[in-house]
Amino acid sequence: MDKGVLLYCFDTKDTRYSDVAKKCISLVARNLKLPVTVVCNTEAKQNLLGVKGIDIVTCVPKQGNKRNYKGEQIDWFNQERFRAYEHSPYEQTLLMDCDFFCFSNELLKYFDSTYDFLCHDKVHDATGSNRILGKNECLLPIVWATVIYFRKTTKVKMIFEMVNYVKNNYKHFSNLYRIKFRNFRNDYAFAIALHQLNGMMPHKEFFAEKMFMIDQNTKVVKFLDNGIVFARDGKINSIEHIDIHVLDKECCYV
Amino acid sequence: MDLKSFKEFSDRAFDFQTAKKNELEKTKSRQVVVYNGRIFSADAQTICLVSTLKQLQKQFYMLDKNNNPVMISDPDDFLRILIEKNQETLNSYHSLFERFKQKGK
Numbered sequence A: 001m002d003k004g005v006l007l008y009c010f011d012t013k014d015t016r017y018s019d020v021a022k023k024c025i026s027l028v029a030r031n032l033k034l035p036v037t038v039v040c041n042t043e044a045k046q047n048l049l050g051v052k053g054i055d056i057v058t059c060v061p062k063q064g065n066k067r068n069y070k071g072e073q074i075d076w077f078n079q080e081r082f083r084a085y086e087h088s089p090y091e092q093t094l095l096m097d098c099d100f101f102c103f104s105n106e107l108l109k110y111f112d113s114t115y116d117f118l119c120h121d122k123v124h125d126a127t128g129s130n131r132i133l134g135k136n137e138c139l140l141p142i143v144w145a146t147v148i149y150f151r152k153t154t155k156v157k158m159i160f161e162m163v164n165y166v167k168n169n170y171k172h173f174s175n176l177y178r179i180k181f182r183n184f185r186n187d188y189a190f191a192i193a194l195h196q197l198n199g200m201m202p203h204k205e206f207f208a209e210k211m212f213m214i215d216q217n218t219k220v221v222k223f224l225d226n227g228i229v230f231a232r233d234g235k236i237n238s239i240e241h242i243d244i245h246v247l248d249k250e251c252c253y254v
Numbered sequence B: 001m002d003l004k005s006f007k008e009f010s011d012r013a014f015d016f017q018t019a020k021k022n023e024l025e026k027t028k029s030r031q032v033v034v035y036n037g038r039i040f041s042a043d044a045q046t047i048c049l050v051s052t053l054k055q056l057q058k059q060f061y062m063l064d065k066n067n068n069p070v071m072i073s074d075p076d077d078f079l080r081i082l083i084e085k086n087q088e089t090l091n092s093y094h095s096l097f098e099r100f101k102q103k104g105k
Helices: A017-032 A042-048 A081-087 A106-112 A154-168 A170-176 A186-197 B003-030 B044-056 B075-104
Strands: A003-009 A036-040 A054-058 A065-069 A072-076 A092-097 A117-120 A123-125 A144-151 A211-214 A219-224 A227-232 A235-240 A244-246 B032-035 B038-041 B060-063 B069-072
Touching (some): A003 A017, A003 A081, A017 A036, A036 A081, A081 A092, A081 A144, A081 A154, A106 A144, A106 B032, A117 A154, A144 A154, A144 A186, A144 A211, A144 A244, A154 A186, A211 B003, A219 A235, A235 B003, B003 B032, B003 B075, B032 B075, B044 B075
Parallel strands (some): A003 A036, A003 A092, A036 A054, A123 A211, A211 A244
Antiparallel strands (some): A065 A072, A092 A144, A117 A144, A227 A235, B032 B038, B060 B069
């Protein structure tokens, strides 16, 4: 197959990511009109079986992880993403987090580019409070693994294999690059892999736009046709016709 | 004027500024175009550069957003695309801006 979207979705005892993925899939179908392949565990698969027009690849995550979510440590499976090159049936793939909502078709244009690997290096906090990025979290500038566009080339295969190498030696690399966040995070793994493969020079090829994002403490209060209404510190705001990464995992129940 | 009025005014200004910032960022994001396989922004700077170079040369090289060179072999076509995209996005920003202004009154 030529072009498509690849999602990773692993339900845990704390979070049904498959419910979030359903929302994401419906927006991809409406706005990008691309085929979708979902890599998921058996728990998520049960919930996704009824969703039309998707291919499901079952994958048992080998390693678990923990993340801080609204003040609690919860289970998290995020260590399979390096297998995207192998899992993707497409020549050109948009690898996305299932909590990234495509309220526009802006990402489609990158399929016409000659780049073989693109991700975001900048984010825009839609709440206006600039709380997404901390300071001095790593020696390397972060890249965002939330949305990755890639083609199947030798170079890209090497990037994903390097991410696996970084993942397997994460303690060493997190010390080397002085990463504050101690648990494995794909954003850093990709940043490190790109840096290592670029001859220890900064990687400089990214999507041109910033990725819109709202943090986990910003609550989605309503889904619009092509946007969301969200609340933070008693302030309500909305955004429409722009893709956005939403960290509030309960967003799909509003 | 009491403190409550100041607070309300300030809150409204915050909402307006946040919405404006979001719309402006959205506008910039929608100005991104892929031409000859490379990534450009249909912003004033790119439009001016293309417009200037095309007066002197039939074809020329430009750097894309990731600093990669690309040959522009049909400057008229490229400029038309840039201007269309620029005006389309600014039009939609303008309509929203007017709506915000009305709400703020």
